[in-house]
Amino acid sequence: xxxxxxxxxxxxxxxxxxxxxxxxxxxxxxxxxxxxxxxxxxxxxxxxxxxxxxxxxxxxxxxxxxxxxxxxxxxxxxxxxxxxxxxxxxxxxxxxxxxxxxxxxxxxxxxxxxxxxxxxxxxxxxxxxxxxxxxxxxxxxxxxxxxxxxxxxxxxxxxxxxxxxxxxxxxxxxxxxxxxxxxxxxxxxxxxxxxxxxxxxxxxxxxxxxxxxxxxxxxxxxxxxxxxxxxxxxxxxxxxxxxxxxxxxxx
Ligand SMILES: [Zn+2]
Numbered sequence: 001x002x003x004x005x006x007x008x009x010x011x012x013x014x015x016x017x018x019x020x021x022x023x024x025x026x027x028x029x030x031x032x033x034x035x036x037x038x039x040x041x042x043x044x045x046x047x048x049x050x051x052x053x054x055x056x057x058x059x060x061x062x063x064x065x066x067x068x069x070x071x072x073x074x075x076x077x078x079x080x081x082x083x084x085x086x087x088x089x090x091x092x093x094x095x096x097x098x099x100x101x102x103x104x105x106x107x108x109x110x111x112x113x114x115x116x117x118x119x120x121x122x123x124x125x126x127x128x129x130x131x132x133x134x135x136x137x138x139x140x141x142x143x144x145x146x147x148x149x150x151x152x153x154x155x156x157x158x159x160x161x162x163x164x165x166x167x168x169x170x171x172x173x174x175x176x177x178x179x180x181x182x183x184x185x186x187x188x189x190x191x192x193x194x195x196x197x198x199x200x201x202x203x204x205x206x207x208x209x210x211x212x213x214x215x216x217x218x219x220x221x222x223x224x225x226x227x228x229x230x231x232x233x234x235x236x237x238x239x240x241x242x243x244x245x246x247x248x249x250x251x
Contacts, residue, residue, distance in 0.1 A: 001028050001220070001235045002242040003213035004169055005089070005125065005149050005195035008033040008055065009043035012199045012210055020212065021051060027214040029239060029250050030054055034089055034125065034149075034197075036062035038069065041076050045083060053251025058125060060088040061113060063106045064096045070109045074116055085246040087117040088125025089149055092138075095130035103131075110138060117144040123245055125149050132157055140164055147245060150197050151183065158183045162191050167245055169193040172203050172211060172219045184223045189237040193245070194219050 003024075007013075008031060013020060024031055033044040033055050044057040059080065060066075061073045077087055090113035092106045117124035124144040128135035132153025139146050146166040150173065151158065158168055168187050171194075174180045184192075196219075199210040203218055217235065224231040242248060 001216055002030045002239045003196050003216050004032045004193045004242050005034045006031050006198040006213045008047055009040050010199050024213050030056060030248055031213045032056045032058055034058045035060055036065045037067045038073050041073060045080060053249060056085040056248055058086040058088055059084050060090045062089060063091055063093040081120050086123040086125050087113055089127040091127035091135050092131035093129045114139055114142050114144055118142055123147055136161060152180055155182050158186060167191050167193050169195045170219055171195050171197050172201050172215050174219050174222050175203055181226055185226050192238050193241055194238040
């Protein structure tokens with residue numbers, strides 16, 4: 001199994017990261033280490049060097065957490081184009097940001113990341129919280145290979161996204177959200193990807209505030225119940241799609 005979106009270099013993983021990765025290695029074939037800002041981008045690059053063929057780096061700019069200098073991150077992406085498997089996460093976030101003037105700024109920056117992903121022929125991992133249709137409108141006519149990460153938009157929009165040959169990534173949120181369960185039922189098996197967005201979205205709530213990449217099996221289990229197929233079938237399809245979309249060279 002492959003987790004296509006985990007923040008392996010987030011602060012709350014720092015103290016025991018190597019143990020976590022060892023445990024990941026027992027259960028997973030690979031993890032895409034996502035990044036949201038410059039310092040995290042540097043860290044995922046060096047983590048991928050330490051675990052070649054297992055940790056795959058993605059460099060992006062989070063619409064709210066990304067910091068003040070998206071250009072610097074774009075330079076980092078260009079310089080490391082051979083090393084990264086995707087551009088992202090990047091996108092729009094109208095959940096944490098309510099100010100329309102700032103939405104405009106977010107769109108301006110996101111369009112640069114769309115162009116960059118297109119130019120480098122890299123998949124674009126999209127953050128679209130409460131701005132799913134706005135993100136879709138911006139990418140729908142681009143040539144970027146789009147992956148909607150942690151998608152929690154409307155069911156009809158999910159269908160639109162799929163019709164454009166884009167991918168939808170289902171997170172461990174499927175355990176708690178009725179809406180995501182509906183989407184997980186609709187997405188064709190050849191378009192489904194799985195992620196945890198670790199260490200966020202912990203399924204354990206207070207017991208352990210951190211989520212872990214191996215929890216994609218919980219998401220797969222839930223999806224298999226909804227679709228009445230085996231968990232293995234879900235995991236296999238998601239793995240095959242991940243390798244295809246991100247061109248992963250698994251060891
Ligand atoms: Zn993320």
